[in-house]
Amino acid sequence: MEWSDAFDGSRNEITEYEVLEGLRPFKKLTSLKIVYYKGKKFPRWVGDPLFVSLTQLMLCGCRRCTCLPTLGHLPSLQKLFVKSMNELKRVGFEFLGPSNSCSGTAFPSLEVLGLRNMKGLEEWSTSCANKIRAFPCLRDISIINCPKLDVVIIDLIPSLQVLHLEQCSVAVLRSTVCASSSILRLTMENIKGLTMLHGEVLKYLGAVVQLDILEFDELMYLWESEIEACNILVNLQKLVIRGCENLVSLGEKDVHLKDNMEYIREVEIEGCPRLESYNCPNSIEKLEMYNCPSVTSLSFPTMHNLPSTLIKLYILACDNLQISWLFKNHLSSLESLGIARMSNF
Template sequence: MRFPSWVGDPKFDHLTKLMVWSCKSTHLPTLECLGYLRRLVVQRLSEVKTVGFELLATANSYIGFAFPSLEVLEFGYMQELVEVSIRLIPSLRVLHVEECSKSVLRSMVSLSWSLVKLTISNVKGLTQIHEEDLMRLGALGHLFIKKFDELRYLWERESEACKNLVSLQKLEVWWCKNLVSSAERENNFGISMESLKRVQLCYCDTLESYNFPKSFE
């Protein structure tokens, strides 16, 4: 399958929103000219295995920069996707990753140091969020984790999470039936982040106890 010729045409270089949805193509269209794009949704492209240079502006392709104005990126239902070779989306603030592999999630989290909201859902093989990924989430204010059958812990050490997630104000965890604790090296679910104001734990059947400061909602 081929995308229409107007997709990626310089005449549309002022587009601010684009959705690529449910296509049989094995690659994404060339979108390098869309320098004003603010929101990109890519979902249900089940044949796509790599994402990279087709999204990069020509002037920045050698350093892996993409979409200088992009603020919201949603990737979902890309079960065959194995590689994301973009290094940086400098303005990215909101990222949604759903039904992709663990390696894809880790590549996506590294796209920006300015993420304020991260939603991850049903990522295969993920049992906890890696410490290296937490290091990039210092600006994150809202973390939403849902539908993880394999997730047993949110992270390995509570101390590392507190050190890196210094801006986190809202944490939501939904439908993680095997979650037993916030950190692998703790017995109970307990979070001591000073910035955190609101926590929602829903449908986490294995989680038996938790311990939060009284300031939490």
């Protein structure tokens, strides 16, 4: 169901509500998309638990809506996306539904939840007087471009495995990572106010396998202590750092990362113009480094004179990197090598 994206005087919100009310679909509907609806609220049928086959729901561009419908009763809903609802300021317990409903579990089948371009959203809370069990299957949350969202109060989500946060506040990061200790992939992009990953965030990331840190202007270090990071990130296998213009080093203290982060296999570093050096961890298999003009040295582990584990190495536009590192390290394990735009090569 899609209206025009022109929200002008030719449209009447009461009329559009009545039209949407009358367009109630059949009960075996499996997917529903409502786009550019002008009404301030949704009809009661949106979220009706009688839609037992509905697995995917998108509400997009409904800019005048001030509240979400109660959707927690939908028994089969697996994917929910809410986008560009500028007048929505709060998502509260009414989103889940009353505690005396159905099985007493809200969103019993939901696996993927996405909030994007919610420029007026200030609060997301699942807290209420009567505890409602919610999101037992939720494994993937993305919160993108919600610049005013500062209050996030959610209960534990043990099933959460993928978390993507972009263009939101550091308060959102702190509140969401503590909802689960089973996060396997964490992507953070342009988080306002984040200067480094402090222990209060790191302590929840022990299960993380892939960590993506993208487009940060304020980061000078990823974390305060490399030793602390290594002791917590024991399952980390892939690290991606991109567009961190002021990044100087991974850790502010304890520059011995290569001796401690034993499980990391892949590292990608791109667009970090102030980074000066990088020490590869013991188990490194793939290293990609692009557009890091201040890097002068790379070091690779030899692991007690055994050949390096490095299989793939790609270096591009790192103008100050001296080529001597290439000959001083045991790189006999290399299967693929790419070096380009290197003024010292």
